[in-house]
Amino acid sequence: MxxxxxxxxxxxxxxxxxxxxxxxxxxxxxxxxxxxxxxxxxxxxxxxxxxxxxxxxxxxxxxxxxxxxxxxxxxxxxxxxxxxxxxxxxxxxxxxxxxxxxxxxxxxxxxxxxxxxxxxxxxxxxxxxxxxxxxxxxxxxxxxxxxxxxxxxxxxxxxxxxxxxxxxxxxxxxxxxxxxxxxxxxxxxxxxxxxxxxxxxxxxxxxxxxxxxxxxxxxxxxxxxxxxxxxxxxxxxxxxxxxxxxPHVDAWNARRIALASFYAEAITHPKVALPAVDGTSYVAHLYVVRTTDRDDLAAHLRAEGVPCEVHYPYPDHRQPAAGDRYAGVSLPTTEQLCAEVLTLPCYPEMSDADAEHVAAAVNRWGA
Missing domain, CATH: 3.40.640.10 (Type I PLP-dependent aspartate aminotransferase-like (Major domain))
Structure with a gap:
């Protein structure tokens, strides 16, 4: 659904x-x-x-x-x-x-x-x-x-x-x-x-x-x-x-972590890199995966009824407002990440069935 x-x-x-x-x-x-x-x-x-x-x-x-x-x-x-x-x-x-x-x-x-x-x-x-x-x-x-x-x-x-x-x-x-x-x-x-x-x-x-x-x-x-x-x-x-x-934040965080932990086990697509789930040091505000073909994955997910977003597509030193101020700045890892990251739904009110639907949709990509 x-x-x-x-x-x-x-x-x-x-x-x-x-x-x-x-x-x-x-x-x-x-x-x-x-x-x-x-x-x-x-x-x-x-x-x-x-x-x-x-x-x-x-x-x-x-x-x-x-x-x-x-x-x-x-x-x-x-x-x-x-x-x-x-x-x-x-x-x-x-x-x-x-x-x-x-x-x-x-x-x-x-x-x-x-x-x-x-x-x-x-x-x-x-x-x-x-x-x-x-x-x-x-x-x-x-x-x-x-x-x-x-x-x-x-x-x-x-x-x-x-x-x-x-x-x-x-x-x-x-x-x-x-x-x-x-x-x-x-x-x-x-x-x-x-x-x-x-x-x-x-x-x-x-x-x-x-x-x-x-x-x-x-x-x-x-x-x-x-x-x-x-x-x-x-x-x-x-x-x-x-x-x-x-007073509810810790319980909400626990649910976010549980969803992230489920994704870590359920998403097995070889072209999708998953974030580490490190207990309470990661409260899964956003569940962000990486792939070298982000636009195709995003289009596939939306067609499967899975919303997704990019957090964040434009590195600060390459924003138009910066002009040429940072033209000589090279941040290779930052620039790679901005081209690859994709956010999947992960919020406390998601049901287990919602999470299963998201994971299955990711795994079906390109199948």
Whole structure:
């Protein structure tokens, strides 16, 4: 039976409909809609979930990256190391600050930033910070990457937009770097009913700075002490919604991992490379396979009633908006991945029969 879409958000929210409705009505009836009790309660709960003392709610995940970078002192002209295969969100944040992106190639198997390549980049340029993106729900090897960054005196910003709840050695994504950014876009492992984000950190000074930067640079109302700042505030409705959903994230992640584990066993096509399923360090935000004939596989799957997408087809250093700025940059693994990756459906409300249909359709390709 065909799947309706890559994600079924109606089904995702249906089981919590009464609680979500109550949360929205609680905010409506409170008369307080910006930076009130709901935001404070969610910030405290999410910080505790991540295992850090501080969380600062903001308007969306890209703002969270920008404010996290600003929180560790990145400004105009500073260089920031980052990957180019993660959809451009890090690049957008770097550009918004007037900083300069320095791209680092990735590992073919994990599709995450390559520690050796990062070491070479940090040794060869004056870098202020590095964004470590936990792509597709896979937690990077933060012990190795923090050692590299520490050796060069570079601040680490974790991009956790796709890794809510991913953990290794009982530490969750967001608790390793100097600061971390989360998105709560509706399709995320923890998603709002619109745009929302957060910055988390264990550093009180960074938390205080980000808290001011998200609201005009105020230290008190109408008194601006930091620049450049912005208006980027998590609203009360989204905070209340996220508070309802947060206790369910681990169960949703477990279902995602179970589906990914099923795919790992059931998909046997010799032309399709599958991602490793590494327990809780991979929370399967996206289940991304690779093949050298992606367009043909995608057309076959859609004909079989299986939706699929490409995350992400255009490397940042080859985007038209970059002009010829990175014409001399070569990132062979990044460019290979952007030509080969294809995302299959993987979300908590998928049935076993749905997953079987997807796997069987992949295996029938070319038959």
């Amino acid at each position: 065909p799947l309706r879409a890559m994600n079924d958000l109606v089904a995702h929210n249906a089981s919590l409909a009464d609680e979500l409705s109550d949360a929205v009505m609680r905010v409506l009836n409170s008369g307080w809609y910006i930076l009130g009790r709901e935001v404070k309660a969610f910030e405290e709960a999410f910080a505790a979930y991540c295992g850090v003392p501080f969380a600062i709610g903001v308007a969306n995940g890209t703002d969270a990256l920008e404010l996290a970078l600003a929180g560790v002192g990145v400004g105009r002209g500073d260089r920031v190391a980052l990957v180019a295969n993660a959809g451009g969100y890090g690049t957008s944040a770097v550009n918004a600050l007037g900083a300069v992106g320095v791209y680092v190639d990735v590992d073919l198997d994990t599709q995450l930033i390559d520690a050796s390549a990062l070491d070479r980049v940090l040794a060869g340029a004056d870098i202020r910070a590095v964004i470590v993106t936990h792509l597709y729900g896979r937690l990077a090897d933060m012990a190795e990457l923090m050692a590299v960054a520490d050796r060069h005196g570079v601040k680490v910003v974790e991009d956790c937009a796709q890794a809510h709840g991913a953990s290794r050695d009982n530490r969750r994504a967001g608790s390793f770097g100097h600061v971390a950014a989360f998105s709560f876009y509706p399709t995320k492992n923890l998603g709002a009913l619109g745009d929302a984000g957060a910055v988390v950190t264990g550093d009180a000074a960074i938390a205080e700075r980000v808290g001011r930067l998200r609201q005009y640079g105020w230290d008190r109302k109408y008194h601006m002490t930091l620049a450049p700042a912005r208006n980027s505030r998590l609203d009360e409705v989204q905070a209340a919604v996220l508070s309802v959903k947060l």
